[in-house]
Amino acid sequence: MRILFLCYRFNSLSQRLYCELTERGHEVSIELDVHPELTIEAVNNYKPDLIIAPFLKRKIPREVWSRVKTLVIHPGPPGDRGPSALDWAILRQEKEWGVSLLEAVDEYDAGPVWSYRTFPMRKARKSSIYRNETTDGAVESVLEIIEQLLEGKEPKKLYPKGIWNPRMDQSYRYVNWSEDPTGEILRKVYASDSQPGALARLGDDEYYIFNAYREDYLKGKPGEIIAVRDEAICIGTLDGAVWITHLREKGKDSIKLPAARVIGHLLKNIREESIKPWEIVDFATYREIIYEEEGGIGHIFFNFYNGAMSTEQCERLLETFRYAKKRPVKAIVLWGQEDFFSNGMNLNTIENAESPADESWRNINAMDDLCEEILRTTDKLTVACMQGNAGAGGVFLALTCDLVYARESVVLNPHYKNIGNLYGSEFWTYTLPKRVGWEMGKKIMDNRMPISAKQAFKIGLIDKVFKGTQKEFREKVIRELKDFIDSRDYELFIENKKTQRLKDELQKPLSEYRKEELEMMKLNFYGFDPSYHVARYYFVRRIPPFRTPPYLAIHRRLKSKP
16 A cells, blocks of 8 residues: 655654554655645645554644545544543553544544554553553554455444543643652653653752652652752652652753753752662662673663663763673673663753763764673673664664564664764674675665664564563563573584684774774764754754655655656
């Protein structure tokens, strides 16, 4: 089928759906919701068989849905209507929720439901539920309907009685430290993450807060900042305390940043809770990096918000990896968080720096330090386990490991060009050709589109794909790794690894790959072409594009041909 996506942004759900459909042989073109007239033009040019709206913020023009069958993905069960579906579900503590595929009509979310899926609600951030349960259900529903359409079947439609829920404003999200217990604060932050944030007062000013964790041991006065760790702040509540990792100042041009960077002026005389990731302590509380050992395997869990890795986070992760290398383990496993493995450099902290070019340079060198340390580990098996999506330098961080495993639902963006034509580093010119060859490597880097974990495995980019939940994924990986390190094949693998690394180093040292890549990155950061800086500025401020890029829109590319 010829399918057109209408999207406000080409977000995680849209990317996953794109991968699932294109890998089944469908042709998919994307039109970003820039202006209704451009949307109508896209439909006229592309003449799709079906239109799908995975993520929109305004009505689809009547001229579109009255001519072409148009299906909208709504992150709520049949009958739910309104723009803040998941927000209300979290705040109201719904036990079960869902996602619906409904037909576009004049009224918002009022069309007949063609398909839907339900799921139990986790206590988690809105963005996490959206990227996991909501996305999985949406993909299942779309694939079900397309199969029926191809078979010539008329889908069975539901006409539920609709309940309109308005856009949730800050009166519902606002955190009142002197009145809200910890559970209520967590729900408000979860319902507002990753956008728009929950407003709260700290000191004399109000800030949007993001990414909250319960603290079970430290206590303080409600609203009092009582500790700092890894740039997160711990704030007292009525019945305990919470950790907040990120804040955003009120104001149109403000950006989301690690909390300690936003309110540094309030942190004088606040104690620094500095605990090494591998230290055993008598309390469980928020940690950004955790190191654990079991059965000859060292596990490094790193929980970086939205997968972005600042210079300081790279340095802390490097320190943890070096510690693991000294331990009597046979394998070291890198685990990202449930939503993202890694997305490479932290563009927000770079944008906030006094000199973004200098901070970009610091950040990429810190990423390279980590990658090089992994590549030079010859006496242990190194494994990257992708529980969630990965992009740009995060993909190539994974490729520095001996083995790369991923959940089947993971989406990868193994390229850099979408942020101002970045050249990229993280030793991609060494690791990518070794896995897929130069010809396929060039296609991957130039494509600028996402690929699924299944497709990445098919072309040799990663080593294995596992079905199931995050818990099932972790259990399967650990079981397989334990069997391997206890087998005769392990010692042979390590010997071959040492031999190959020495051979590669003699042919071309890792230092040369790094030098060549960084020379190109220096041009991106300090050269005459400002594309990277402009793209970064637009990205961190979430400024919508003024047109759909041709690499997304087949219909725009067709139109431009003579």
